[in-house]
Amino acid sequence: MLTTLPDTQIHLPGAGEPSLRWGVVGPGWIAGEFVRAVHAHSAQRVVAVGSRSPERARAFADAHRLDRAHGSVEALVTDPGIDVVYIATPHSEHAAIGLAAIAAGKHVLIEKPITVTTAEARELSAAAQSAGVIVMEAMWTRYLPQTSVLRALVTGGDLGDVRSASADHGQRIVRPADHRMYDPALGGGALLDLGVYPAQFLQMVLGAPTSIEARGTVTGTGVDAHAVVVSTHAGGAVSTLYTSMLERTPTTATIAGTSAFVQVEGLFYNPTSFTVHGAAHGSPTVRWQDPTMLRGFAALSYEATALARYAGEGRTESPVHTHAETISVMEMLEAARVQVLAAGVAAPAQDLADAPPAHGETRPAATAATVGSAR
Numbered sequence: 001m002l003t004t005l006p007d008t009q010i011h012l013p014g015a016g017e018p019s020l021r022w023g024v025v026g027p028g029w030i031a032g033e034f035v036r037a038v039h040a041h042s043a044q045r046v047v048a049v050g051s052r053s054p055e056r057a058r059a060f061a062d063a064h065r066l067d068r069a070h071g072s073v074e075a076l077v078t079d080p081g082i083d084v085v086y087i088a089t090p091h092s093e094h095a096a097i098g099l100a101a102i103a104a105g106k107h108v109l110i111e112k113p114i115t116v117t118t119a120e121a122r123e124l125s126a127a128a129q130s131a132g133v134i135v136m137e138a139m140w141t142r143y144l145p146q147t148s149v150l151r152a153l154v155t156g157g158d159l160g161d162v163r164s165a166s167a168d169h170g171q172r173i174v175r176p177a178d179h180r181m182y183d184p185a186l187g188g189g190a191l192l193d194l195g196v197y198p199a200q201f202l203q204m205v206l207g208a209p210t211s212i213e214a215r216g217t218v219t220g221t222g223v224d225a226h227a228v229v230v231s232t233h234a235g236g237a238v239s240t241l242y243t244s245m246l247e248r249t250p251t252t253a254t255i256a257g258t259s260a261f262v263q264v265e266g267l268f269y270n271p272t273s274f275t276v277h278g279a280a281h282g283s284p285t286v287r288w289q290d291p292t293m294l295r296g297f298a299a300l301s302y303e304a305t306a307l308a309r310y311a312g313e314g315r316t317e318s319p320v321h322t323h324a325e326t327i328s329v330m331e332m333l334e335a336a337r338v339q340v341l342a343a344g345v346a347a348p349a350q351d352l353a354d355a356p357p358a359h360g361e362t363r364p365a366a367t368a369a370t371v372g373s374a375r
Contacts, residue, residue, distance in 0.1 A: 040301070041294060099127055113329075118331050159261065189225070190223075203329055252265060260277060
């Protein structure tokens with residue numbers, strides 16, 4: 001019977017990692033959150049920003065007191081005064097900018113999803129290996145303290161034989177039809193932007209799927225609006241993923257084993273808490289709470305700390321979120337998207353109401369409060 005949780009090492013941001021000089025491509029809302037987080041909670045320093053719009057770059061640099069504003073992506077990635085490029089553009093641009101940064105000898109942190117296609121993810125991985133620089137997907141959840149404890153519970157056998165896992169991520173992101181979330185050319189849809197979070201969680205717990213069945217709905221512009229994905233994994237384990245960009249969901253996660261199960265509270269991909277329940281009704285429960293004081297987007301600093309540490313160790317990929325796993329998640333999302341779009345079931349009509357900004361957008365001053373917004 002589980003009465004205590006495993007001890008794990010928590011790498012607090014700023015705790016001895018090398019200090020690297022960062023440049024940002026894509027001066028939108030999530031980039032601003034990232035800069036604030038790393039400056040407040042790590043030894044990392046963002047010193048430059050680049051955009052196709054010199055005006056946007058200049059405004060972002062002024063707002064965050066950065067040294068340099070570049071009016072092109074090329075100027076940013078070739079800036080000799082930076083060590084790492086953080087890419088926060090629409091998904092469709094991730095691969096090209098990442099490859100350009102790698103060619104310039106920079107380490108790269110790329111917002112999720114790392115690319116739009118599996119082929120692009122493989123190309124980035126190969127380029128990083130060849131160039132000897134590190135490329136990481138900015139899957140911040142993997143670097144939060146809760147994740148290290150959950151991993152230890154699964155791998156240490158505390159839950160018994162893990163037979164199933166589930167996770168959901170739904171948000172009301174209703175926008176005009178020309179918005180990037182509704183644009184197939186920009187990698188729009190729920191699966192890539194929101195479903196990537198439950199997808200990576202499920203693969204962390206159960207490994208790559210051996211089969212995938214996906215159903216959902218499609219917007220009039222041709223992107224997935226809802227998706228439910230049921231997958232089988234090694235040994236017959238089963239996972240369930242639900243995602244939507246038309247309504248808010250609990251955004252929780254569950255891991256079920258033969259000895260115990262875990263309920264991760266929402267938003268499961270943010271700094272949060274979880275409870276371990278014994279297999280029998282009435283069994284004792286053990287609740288874990290993050291002992292640090294980092295909450296919300298302040299915890300973006302963990303991924304920056306991790307990249308700096310791994311770069312200092314000479315790695316080309318994250319040991320806790322490898323290229324192979326990142327590529328496997330892309331394979332899962334790609335297969336699910338194909339199945340949902342092929343079915344062509346129409347999503348409900350929407351009123352195009354306002355919604356929280358998705359990553360890469362500039363947040364209007366009048367809606368500055370965060371409302372469960374995705375990255």
